Amino acid sequence: MKDFSCPQNMYSLKSRDGRNICFAGGDGCYLFDETGKEYVDLWNGFGSVLLGYNDEDIVKGFNYLISNRALSLQAPTSYLKQLSRLLLEDYPHKSQIGIFPTGTSAVRAATLAALQKTGKDFVLSSGYHGWDVMWSKGTRLFEPNSYGVIDFYYIIEKLEELVHLYKDRVAAVVVSPDFSYFGNAFYGKLFSICKENKLLIIVDDVKCGYRYAWGPSLSPEAFPADIYVVSKCIANGARISCLIGNEDIMKHISDFCFTSFFDIYSTASAVITLKKIKERNVQQKIREAGDRLILGVEQIIKKWGLPISITGNGNLFQFVLASSELSEAFYQQCTDNGIALYKDDNQCPSYAFDDNALRKVLSKFEEVLSSMALMFPGLLGKDIPIKRFHLAAYYQTDGCAEAMDYDEKVSLITELLYR
């Protein structure tokens, strides 16, 4: 973000000259840049604006805060009580919540609590858990990094092997569920390995918690975890992440206090968002609209004969493209034509994505794909190499899709991270 005097490499939409596009506002599923250009938004603030921009209940809630002189309040409020209640009713066997500003800090807190509770020093991990260096890769593949974390990249055989190798040192398994590339068979094996070996399970549900339905993305009956972390879907973009667990582990976060703990903006946003998604069956409506979108885009892709596929479902999906050149061109064309996407990663329609937006975005995709058919005549009718699916899975999950065989998994990770 050099044009913002900031070294952090935040993803954002780029104009053709490489500058970050600056936005002025948003309405429902539309974003507007500073020139007034409109974008149909599937980027969705990295999947964090579930209700959409300028949502009437969020606006009403903020007007209420203003008229009740609650802006800038930094003290316990009834919102905090409501937030605990709203979350805990979706986690039937849990009794406490923890509050953090981001998924990064919340998952770090959960993991530190697990280490503290068990007195052990290793953690086995799959998936992205934020920027903290505790998740950085080890010097060698499948060996602990200097913080005792070993990434098994969703390779279940490797998890089993590591558990046996480091039996008495492993405190917990930390996993970020993903439903585009992993099914119940995967989670079943993972949970049974943890149960057999008495390992704590931390579900980093930052991306998927409340994404497909209320509460945990994995059924708490079939897949009971020790701590859950939720964030992206609970507060319509406000800066908050919550831990959900029981006292035996949660007591170890008692000293994790910070100045803006009581922050009224994020607490109120979370309460308003959680209430609305419960009342309106928000995830189901997103799913239906998103599925129609996927179907429509697939038809256009087929019509133009481009080697592009879509994985996932209407709540969260990903484009898989036959080559990196095709990918570069596709995302830039989409930006130019007014479709905001999260490049190479997951797309998330919001609750505000309606039939009108569907028509609009399909005609934009028609523009994009017709001009790409002219740009890439040699690719028309070609298949997508299987490797591109594996890469897409890695871009979305930081791991290896369940469908790959063991050797493919190990060689993909070696190629991407250890060469």
Add this chain to the structure above:
Amino acid sequence: MKDFSCPQNMYSLKSRDGRNICFAGGDGCYLFDETGKEYVDLWNGFGSVLLGYNDEDIVKGFNYLISNRALSLQAPTSYLKQLSRLLLEDYPHKSQIGIFPTGTSAVRAATLAALQKTGKDFVLSSGYHGWDVMWSKGTRLFEPNSYGVIDFYYIIEKLEELVHLYKDRVAAVVVSPDFSYFGNAFYGKLFSICKENKLLIIVDDVKCGYRYAWGPSLSPEAFPADIYVVSKCIANGARISCLIGNEDIMKHISDFCFTSFFDIYSTASAVITLKKIKERNVQQKIREAGDRLILGVEQIIKKWGLPISITGNGNLFQFVLASSELSEAFYQQCTDNGIALYKDDNQCPSYAFDDNALRKVLSKFEEVLSSMALMFPGLLGKDIPIKRFHLAAYYQTDGCAEAMDYDEKVSLITELLYR
């Protein structure tokens, strides 16, 4: 916070039955609890609500966000550009800013960047830097904890000793400035030790940056640091902390990215707050009003003959009480009488603290101190033991006041943390 189903031990005002008081709103320097009871607020959200509650410019700014459909925006905006510009104009030799949600994460990021840049593995620290376990105490006093951090508790002789002992392993000194218990002589020695030994200096200005004047609390000419972290005074309570530094170190935070990076609430709050404090000379006005408050309270204390003293100045001050029983009673009496204080720690009047509030709070202090004179007849006219000043300094800074002699410092820390 058990009454909120939350294990985090956040400080808050307690009613006589031990429950956390729940607040409904705030106006200027007043807080209102759910029963409608009014408190004159010096707690100030742990010193983070510099302008006060329901500030007209914050309200105007939020109404503007609402009417411009910018609520929930999670994308680059002009606010982000303004924020860089506003901060960098107060740090003449710095060119980049980093954005984090809290002081905890920002100071962690700065420290990790220093370790990365130097390739060294030790950090010498004084002061509170947030909840992260990287700052936890080592097994033995003045020895590194498992993260390579050694706390020297503001003991300058110890800093010198540690620098010589671990010469080639020390990356940086991380210090939280405090101006109640440390003066220019202390900072002069600290900076010259760092300069002589080519150590990076990270100024954790979360508490004091923009507290006494614009920009760094230590003059950037006399005390040039490598990275600054600001937070409490820049956004009127919103959840944001900024790093300020140059590319040589800042490039090491390039991968520290997170979903709510672009959060419009905190970015806009910071821009509105920084503009206002520059236009209105906010810190100077707080200083004058706060100094009048201190003077008034000191007169009441003197009149009733209680062994209570005040350190610091109108921007940030602390009560020092002759015994822990006196302290317990004082803070509870203040809560009961409608004065919101940060128990045992620093009090921070806001810009909204005016003559009317001064009259009101002085009459409340009159109530509190007159009834305490009846409760503690044996203490009237007594001196405050010097040890109580040392403890107060520790409660406010997590270190040892400059005025103590070396042996007193070591024995205080041993007594508090290693016995």
